[in-house]
Amino acid sequence: MRIFLRKAAGEAAQDQRLERLRRVLRAARRTVRYQGVLEAAGLASEEALRRLRRIEDALWRLPRLEAVEFDRNQSAWCTPDAAPPPPEVFYFPAGTPPRTAIVLPRREPWFRRDKHIRVFEPVQLREMLAFEPEAIAAPAAFLVFLARLVDSGYFPSFPALTRGLVAFTGVAPRREGPEEITSPERDLLWEVFRVPVFQQYLGLDGRRIAWECEAREGLHVESANAVLELDRRSEVLFTSLTDCQMPTLRLATRATATVELSRCPCGHPTPRLAEWRALPLPVPARAAYAAGRS
Numbered sequence: 001m002r003i004f005l006r007k008a009a010g011e012a013a014q015d016q017r018l019e020r021l022r023r024v025l026r027a028a029r030r031t032v033r034y035q036g037v038l039e040a041a042g043l044a045s046e047e048a049l050r051r052l053r054r055i056e057d058a059l060w061r062l063p064r065l066e067a068v069e070f071d072r073n074q075s076a077w078c079t080p081d082a083a084p085p086p087p088e089v090f091y092f093p094a095g096t097p098p099r100t101a102i103v104l105p106r107r108e109p110w111f112r113r114d115k116h117i118r119v120f121e122p123v124q125l126r127e128m129l130a131f132e133p134e135a136i137a138a139p140a141a142f143l144v145f146l147a148r149l150v151d152s153g154y155f156p157s158f159p160a161l162t163r164g165l166v167a168f169t170g171v172a173p174r175r176e177g178p179e180e181i182t183s184p185e186r187d188l189l190w191e192v193f194r195v196p197v198f199q200q201y202l203g204l205d206g207r208r209i210a211w212e213c214e215a216r217e218g219l220h221v222e223s224a225n226a227v228l229e230l231d232r233r234s235e236v237l238f239t240s241l242t243d244c245q246m247p248t249l250r251l252a253t254r255a256t257a258t259v260e261l262s263r264c265p266c267g268h269p270t271p272r273l274a275e276w277r278a279l280p281l282p283v284p285a286r287a288a289y290a291a292g293r294s
Contacts, residue, residue, distance in 0.1 A: 014054075017224065020241040021058060022049045027244035032076040034247060037062065055227055064237055065251045074246065082245040085205050087112045092135065093198050093213050098163035101128045103138035110206030132159045135195075137166035140181040147192040164195045170202040171209070171238045171253050180255070180278045205243040210273055215265040218272030228273070230259065235279065254279045 025043055028034035038044045041061035052058050070077060090111045092098060102111055102119045113119055120128045122142060136143065143165055150158050167181045167189075181199055189197050201210040201219055209226045210219035221228060227239040234256040240248040257273040264272060 013224075017227075017241055018052060018055055020224075021055050021227070021239070022052065024240060024242075024244060024247045024249070025049055025058065027079040027082055028247035028249060030079045030082075031247065033073075034077065034249070037249075059227065059229070059239060059250060062250050064231070065249060067252050067254050070251060077248075078246050079244055084109060084245060085207070085242060088207065090117050090137065091200070091208060091211065092163070092166065093200075093211055094164060094196070098134035099132070100135045100137055100163075100166075101131050101133035103128065103136065103142055105139075108206060110202075129155070129159060133161065135161060135163040135165065137200075138168060140167040140169050140185065140199075143167055143189060143197075144181075144185050147188050151188075151192050161193050161195045165189055165193060165197045167197055167199050168202050169199055171204065171248070171251060180276070203238070203240050203243055204246050204248060205240065207240070207242045209238070213264065213266040213268060217264055218260050218274035219276065220264065220268055220270045220272050223270065230257065234258065236273070 199212040229237040260272040
């Protein structure tokens with residue numbers, strides 16, 4: 001049995017989500033690897049897309065996409081000449097947006113910049129410190145790396161953060177498994193910076209898929225941007241409703257979760273992913289990765 005996680009919304013919102021999926025499927029038709037998949041599913045024509053009445057009507061026809069297959073040749077899943085999505089407003093989950101330094105590799109154009117938001121590359125630590133941020137948002141691994149530098153005394157002085165850290169994790173397949181932030185890493189970040197850590201789960205295009213609030217009782221699902229399913233083993237499957245550069249349809253995330261439908265203590269009514277657990281990469285997948293590198 002599959003569970004489709006979505007916000008209880010009006011008909012207009014559901015129609016908008018369906019139209020977003022149609023746009024992603026149109027982009028997928030132009031990729032090398034999805035063409036045959038969509039033909040076999042009966043979703044290769046414009047008429048077939050127009051006949052769709054629910055997102056489930058499309059997804060039940062599609063096979064799950066294994067992370068090892070996706071990661072071995074990502075260019076085959078890309079849409080030629082697709083325009084990148086416009087930058088979106090950075091979301092800070094606790095109060096008014098603070099002065100935030102966003103650290104991303106290659107200055108990914110995911111977030112709008114303004115007087116409160118600056119984007120830096122990991123090599124621009126001096127520039128980031130000069131900005132004197134109240135909060136830092138970055139991939140979880142970078143935040144842990146930064147905490148270890150600060151803890152070691154590498155910086156003569158480091159700005160006192162006052163608002164928090166936002167740890168980006170995501171669905172991008174990795175040879176060692178999906179990125180996550182562990183309990184020991186959260187403890188380290190608290191010991192070094194003394195501010196709360198909020199996880200934000202991002203798609204391959206940087207769009208927010210799920211996010212953690214101050215209540216710390218799971219990740220709120222951003223249903224306008226994604227469809228999340230749980231398979232029979234409770235593994236999370238991810239379908240993007242925004243990414244036309246690299247369409248992502250029922251990608252196995254190598255992580256399990258449970259679904260919490262009760263209202264969150266923060267008051268937000270959306271479903272939440274709870275008890276998130278990364279799955280170890282299976283031995284056959286490790287062998288496949290090794291073959292792909294040779």
